[in-house]
Amino acid sequence: MLAQLEGGTIRLTELHRFTGYQTRLADGPALDVSALLRGIDAGLEAAAAAGGVDSIGADGWGVDFVLLDERGMLLDQPRTHRHPRGQHGLAALTASELERIAESTGIQLLPIVSLFHLCDWAKTHPELARKAARFLMIADLVALHLSGVAACEWTLARTSGLLSAKTGGWDRAMLAFTGLPEQAFGPLVAPGTVLGQLSPALQSRxxxxxxxxxxxxxxxxxxxxxxxxxxxxxxxLVCGSWILVGAEIADGSMPLDAQQQGFGLEGGVEGRGLLVRSLQGMHLLRGLRDAWARRTGTEPSFPDIAEAADRANPAAPAINPSDPLFVDAVDMIEALRAHCPKLNHDDLGELARAVYVGLAAEVTISLDRLEELTGRPIRRIRLGGGGADDPVLCRTIANASGREVLAGPVEASAMGNAMAQFTALGAFASMRAAQARGSAGCDIRSYPPSTFRPTAEPSMPYEKGFS
Structure with a gap:
């Protein structure tokens, strides 16, 4: 994404979009780092063709990581957070150990958390674990590729389950759980830190x-x-492959009972706390699209799926997206069939509607709990990410929750990324100044709730999420 500052307002232009960096090995889902970095380099070439840039910054999804040896080479091909090793690592810990982890780090106790993946990986790869010289999250790896500087950005590291909620630094007791050398966990840097210049090799290439x-x-x-x-x-509400429901906690403190209600405390800019609950998200619709295409030979577009859901039988059952069946479903239609046999599995609209209503119900439960935890009413929802481009999702959430949805921008993460860069370049005096002015030109659509309420209830009560 190219970000340009015009009259105090940030304008985004897409330069390059790519896929192919997610793959599947015999033991589960993994990442193709070479494909990822090739896509990054193609984006840099597009930036050069557009006239060049003053700065570059990489953001990405949380919890996924790589381990490098002393030469900077991958110790093992990175698996994704949906890999079963996370569940194995979590299950191997005692109740008292999990209680200690939750209290020390403030994280949600979910199998996607890096700590649980590391625990299992180190047990099954002890010789490689001893060779680990650097732990980096995926966006940190991209920053290393760009600058040659290996550092762990703080908000990303907060998703790993390895940082102390009290000090904000690496928690040595949590590092001991991983089975990796403590020195593998390098310096933490705050958002807005200038790491260096684009490497000479990339400048030339x-x-x-x-x-x-x-x-x-x-x-x-x-x-x-x-x-x-x-x-x-x-x-x-950040609606991508996952749906993240949250509120900003200015003093960064964890409300009582937050973890018991399924929430964790993550990191925001300038040390702010983000009280967040992670829900299954739009990957369910992507999986449905892919499974439908394999069965019929025709791939529907996402607007096609949304339109079909809008026309579907309103009395049909809904799903609960927290069912573990949906974490890494190879065939989403088969997962839906196993979860809810009453669904008409030959009707794309009914399947999609079951997902939409289930997602909206999960979001509503989370918002109600968030009100209780923060002690303040939630009257509106600021919705960003790919879901902001889906009017059926936005309307369904508004109607289910009884709250107005303000949808946009779709590229909310890219816009926040740009705000941090422009602040680092001195164009804004602070992150708050960037917030106040930077997104002024964004297209925001309002979806007020109607009197309609979905009649279907999720078919299975997974109150605590898929863990």
Missing amino acids: TELSAARVVAVAAHDTASAALCLAPAEDEAF
Whole structure:
């Protein structure tokens, strides 16, 4: 994404979009790092063709990581957070150990958390674990590729389950759980830190002149929250592969009973706390699209799926997205069939509607709990990410929750990324100044709730999420 500042307002232009970096090995879902970095380099070439840039910053999804040896080479091909090793690592810990982890770090106790993946990986790869010289999250790896500087950005590291909620630094007791050398966990940097210049090799390869590489709020949720800037009576909702429901906690403290209610405390810019609950998200619709295409030979577009859901039988059952069946479903239609046999599995609209209503019900439960935890009413929802481009999802959430949905921008994470970069370059005096002015030109659509309420209830009560 190219971000340009015009009259105090940030304008985004897409330069390059790519896929192919997610793959599947015999033991589960993994990442193709070479494909990811090739896509990044193609984006840099597009930036050079567009006239060049003053800075570059990478944000990305949380919890996924790589381990490098002393030469900077991958110790093992990285698996994704949906890999079963996370569940194995979590299950191997005692109740008292999990209680200690939750209290020390403030995280949600979910199998996607890096700590649980590391625990299992180190047990099954003890010789490789001893060789680990650097732990990096995925966006940190991209920043290393860009600048040659290996550092862990703070908001991203907060998703790992390895940072102390009290000090904000690495928690040595949590590092001991991983089975990795403590020195593998390098320096933490705050959003807005200038790491250095684009490496000479990339300057030559992409014909892009020297630009500063900035550590932004590298967790995409933190970047999106910066952009969405929810007010006191608003929550933010980041709708991508996952749906993140949350509120900003100015003093960074964890409300009582938050973890018991399924929430965790993550990091935002300027040390702010983000009280967040992670829900299954739009990957369910993507999986449905892919499964439908394999069965019929025709791939429906996402607008096609949304339109079919809008026309579907309103009395048909809904799903509960927290069913573990949906975590890494190879065939989403078969997962839906196993979860809810009453669904008409030959009707795309009925299947999609079951997902939409289930997602909206989960969001509503989370918003109600968030009100209780923060002690303040939530009257509106600031919704960013790909879901902001889906009017059926936005209307369904508004109707289910009884709250107005303000949808946009779709590229909320990219906008928050740009805000951090422009602040680091001195164009804004602070992150709050960037929030106040930077997204002024964004297209925001309002979806007020109607008197309609979905009649279907989720078919299975997974109150605590898929863990």
